[in-house]
Amino acid sequence: MNNRAGSFLWNLRQFSTLVPKSKTVRLYSLGLCRQKIINSSWNLRNLLLNTWDSSRLSSMRYLFQYALIFETDDDFQTKGIRTLPARSAERLLCPRKLSVDSKHSLVSDEELKKINLHQETADKDVLLKESRSTTVTITKLCQDCNSLSDVLDTFSEAPTFPTSNYFSAMWTIAKRMSNDQKRFEKQLMFNHPAFKQLCEQMMREAKIMHYDHLMFSFHAIVRLGIPQNTLLVQTLLRVAQERINECDEKCLSVLSTVLEAMEPCKNVDVLRAGLRILVDHQVWNIERVFTLQAVMKCIGKDAPVALKKKLEMKALRELDKFSFLNSQRMFEVLAAMNYRSVVLLNECSKLVIGNIHGCPLKILLNILQSCRDLRYYNVHLFRGIADYVTTTFDIWKLKQVIFLLISFENLGFRPVALMDLVMKKVVDEPGFLTMKNVVSLLHVYSSLNHFNKCQTQAFLEVMTNALTGYLHHISSENLLNAVCSFCAMNHFPLAPINQLLKKDIIKELLMSDDMERNVRMLRILDNCLKLGEVPYLKAVDLELPQLLASPLHLNVKVASVLSHLLGEGYFSQNVQLPHSYHIDFEIRMDTNKNQVLSFSDMDVVTSAANIQRVAVLCVPRSVYCLDSTHPRGFFALKMRHLKVMGFRVILVNNWEMEKLEMKDAVTFLKTEIYSSKTSPTVDANLQSTCESKKQP
Template identity: 80%
Template sequence: MNNRAGSFLWNLRQFSTLVPTSKTIRLYSLGLCRPKIIYSSWNLRNLLLNNLDNSMLSSIRYLFQYALIFKPGGDDFQRKGIRTLAVLSAERLLCPRKLSFDSKHSVFSDEELKKINLHHENSDKGVLIKETRPPTVTVSKLCRECNSLSDVLDSFSKAPTFPSSNYFSAMWTIAKRMSNDQKRFEKQLMFNHPAFNQLCEHVMREAKIMRYDHLMFSFLAVVKLGIPQNTLLVQTLLRVVQERINECDEKCLSVLSAVLEAMEPCKNVDVLRAGLRILVEQQVWNIERVFTLQAVMKCIGKDAPDSLKKKLEMKALRELDRFSLLNSQRMFEVLAAMNYRSVVLLNECSKMVVGNIHGCPLKILLNILQSCRDLRYYNVDLFKGIADYVTTTFDIWKLKQVLFLLISFENLGFRPVALMDLVMKRVVDEPGLLNAKSVISLLHVYSSLSHFNKCQTQAFLEVMTSALTGYLHHISSENLLCAVCSFCSMNHFPLAPINQLLKKDIIKELLMSDFEIRMDTNRNKVLSFSDTDVIASTNIERIAVLCVPRSVYCLDSTHPRGFLAVKMRHLKLMGFRVILINNWEMEKLEMKEAITFLKTEIYSSKTLPTVDVNLQSTC
């Protein structure tokens, strides 16, 4: 009997060394909330032998790698792995699980211990779950309860929950409902909020363990909220998305495309875009939604391999029968972003657009026309369909809206006769609608397309002259020059604008352009304008550098066409040496190469043969 009692007390001392006596730390799930420290001054020996006066929390569980288990029939003991040890409250006693004593020598009988264990497990489980798992906060709940970005951050600071990405997604959803000015103000408050840095840290810690779709939506929200791209948060998300890109499903593919489209080029963005191209090439035939396909096509960029562009074109052609009206309207912009002119796709989408054009918003019409220009796609039926729709619904359009369309048509070289006649009539009937910008733009469009109407042209020109005269002191010298040039092209010569243009200060301002370079006749040194004023005896050569597109030349040659030839002739008569720079060649060069090329052309003693021949033939 004495041996049993001695062995029992010795074992109790061993347990007391295993149980912490100063403090314990409860870590919430995934370690994403603040650690909660619970102080206590108990040990297992006091628990079994004293009067249990100390208050204890019933929800604490201590994890043991090994614990001692007594055999009821002998003096020895053995080690055995035990999962958890529950601590009872001050009102009830609980022995460790799987820890058994001889019923003859224990404080309670086996039946009483079983009842205590069962009662404690049932009551303790609910308390543990309630304390360690905070209530889930969803994006929709945050959007309902919060009215500003700061409200979302306040909610996060009170009780952070996993995943933290929900808070960024909620902030972006709320920001989309705001006006631009309010959004700008709210973003500034967001950056200055004390919980903002803490939220960023949580998102960076959770990035590798949160679901991939949560990661992508939070990444999109971070980018859309305007968080600078060079911050640690954005760069961390970029790297994690790269590492986990194989987890990308179709929905994530669409979100990732939207993210990359909104970001500026940098090394991490370029690497991620390259990874997206590889992923798309592998999964292109498995994409089910047309919207996702178009988002991917728009994102891969102009420098994507032609083989990938061709594969995406074939996938889009396969899905043509599933195209909605919105898909057809959007395809123009998508192909322009790829810089890939698929005539078959464009023709089919044009038919869909023209057949369902009523009610089409102005923004979509302008995007279609701009994309056609970028792709050099000239579909007269499409242009005529858009022009006829605007003509038949002319009364519901503002003059400013119609002017935007006319500018787009002029860029394409298309003259919508009926629409331009209606605009003429409205300008004559309501001259008060004109402002300085609309006057300059209308004159440019009508002179460029050389549009005349026997009944209204003269009245139209008089109204435009009167409107321009009222803005003579409010427009720039360059705009005045463009307006007078447009009038002259239409065989109209208004005295007031011309007299204003011929004033010395206007001419001096127009001649003091940067489109001019002055250097010595030996072409060794470029002189500033102050130097040329001081050194009057120095022989000076004036050089005009013109950067021109391919369209100013005759087809398959470097022979200048009409307007460029006239400009070059006039510059030569004014004493300039003309240097033509082809912009499509400059775009292929790096900055250093472009600078070297320009220096070579400017300082070179040779002259362009085609320029001289053209000037001699036109003088």
């Protein structure tokens, strides 16, 4: 009897290993249910009360069937993850009754291991099968769908969690399309019956989905062109504000990109302010350069200077990680911040110049535009870009090169070799010229005062013929710009000028929104027609309204030097000349005796034939091309007109004069005034290509 009792207890102990322990299910916000086995006490009394039925199955396969019931249980919630107990749906099944004989034990140890292993594998297969059947991945949607409407059709058939997958898939598909196709598909998307349902479900799920899924779907929604004032976008902005502390580095990058693409509004401003606070605390933890640049570009121009400096220091610390693309992008990033970091820009310029081959046109234009916005003038960078385009000139379209020339002109940089090549291209192949190309090229060449004695005349004739062909299609403003550019280059085409001087054209220019600018340009044209070598147009007289005179700049130091050198009464300050020209100082000299005359005896001065009038012009750097003494267009035109009016021009560079001591300044002006050299007129600046290349 004792043997039978011992055998019975041994069988019970062996059987206890077969009974599954209580299990719980971890519910993730992605909708995937993962099982987690938790040890718990097993009650022998509950086992003995179970009803055994040997007629159910011939072999043991499953000990439990799981029924997942998701309930709210605050005791199990941790970090957005809910843990719920799983309940048994069926009774425990046993293939045979217990034996009281030790010889007839249920299973051996080896068989027990096989059963446990088989059970765990089967349970995992069931859970994976359930997960796969209820989840639609972005990859699968992109493979199965060819349009935005296909994604919405898939959603309407069987909506699955999370909704972010559908928006991300639609944006991925839209990126493959052309602009016209994308516009058509977006219209179909807005009109699709399931689109509203998708948006509503997205708003409901926004608070429970993972933050990175929220950010990627938010990015897709903005890129798809869903209006910013819609309830969907505003809801996502509010949720992003509430959960911004969940933002990791990847989410930080996506959120910065989204905010940078959005228009200012109350919710956007609040979220950007929260982002600034978050970045201020986590800037030193950012590891990827791309994330750092996205954040810098997003914080905006009105961010605190302390935060900008902190980001600058972080970028300088990561310089060894900068790739070529990072260096290119840093110019645009700093321009978006409106922060001029010379050290950072210099280092990035070196990387750009060293790896410029193969750089796309868009990147080059962005770099040049950013340099202009930041007032960063790096001649080595500009020359490197110009040399690269010059050496690879044949692979560029004329339109692309013109865009680059416009950017160089905005910076005041004159790429001599490149402009000579474009001149030759225009002369050899005038058929490529469009109306916009003609106006743009004339503006660039006149503004930079670029001449080539071998090709300039042929170039101007080609441009004249091209402009004449567009006279019936060109706007009045473009015609005015083109004609003034011709006049600045001392070329006066008859047909365009006659077209511009028609009463209806002049009336239209004087009634435009930019009337003041048009009046100034018309005055320049009037001066050129009266002072230039165009006898057949000298009788033209334009009646133009008066504009407010520009404020006069007092050149105190130059006036002091002239007083010390010549004495009072021997020079005149702030002289207003005919044709609306102004000079800083006027000196009158006797050319025979090479001495300065006093302004007191006006009759003698005006009647003498040997009197030389000297115009002293105090000029800033902006009147010259960058890093040279080559005068720019309208300043060169002024010098030419002063020569026609009988003046010898002396140029005094303001930035150089401020550095000189009084003694050195007196010596400089004395040398210039009493010098026997010819005056630096515009003729000296109409130099050949070889002479131009000698300039720095």
